[in-house]
Amino acid sequence: MRAPDFEINGKNGIASRSFNNLAINSFAEACKWVESLEYRRNNDKNSKLVLFDELCGTCSTKHALLKRLAEENGNKNLRLLLGIFTMNSNNTPKIKDILAKYNLKDIPEAHNYLRNHNYMLDFTGISVDETEFELDLLEEVEISPDQITDYKVQYHKEFLSRWIETNKIPYPLNELWKIREECIAALAQN
Secondary structure, X not given: OOOOOOEOOHHHOHHHHHHHHXXXXXXXXXXXXXXXXXXXXXXXXXOOOXXXXXXXXXXXXXXXXXXXXXXXXXXXOEEEEEXXXXXEOOOOHHHHHHHHHOOOOEEEEEEEEEEEOOEXXXXXXXXXXXXXXXXXXXXXXXXXXXXOOHHHHHHHHXXXXXXXXHHOXXXXXXXXXXXXXXXXXXXXXX
């Protein structure tokens, strides 16, 4: 089962109205629009309509908007997930040189996506292979759209702290976070 499809009723809420204003009237059309937006960090991840304002987004802002849209239109099956996966040169070739520079084989990364009846859906627009991603998934937790900011960062940092200790990684958390930021910057480059 892939993504659900349903009619978007602009009377149901602000996300629905915003899509209808763009002549996007179905969830499938909304998913295509979101996926087509440039992958780039937003200035205000707390804004519920930041994708409409900035015409770009990340896994967090893109999937939070789609989750809100589903909720407004009565779809209870679509869940927003926060997953921690092993980001490496195989599943993320753009970071190969960065990992080599710091002598790391991988680094755990937090990623947001949707699930519909346990089927993973990713509309980030950076060619995520859902099957391969799931093989590298270390853990996941369901979250609300309002948890894509502080909660996500805190959860990720707590995971990294445990990972550093368990795997005897030679970097403290603040340095590893900077390395991770280099990796994310590489992903955003065309």
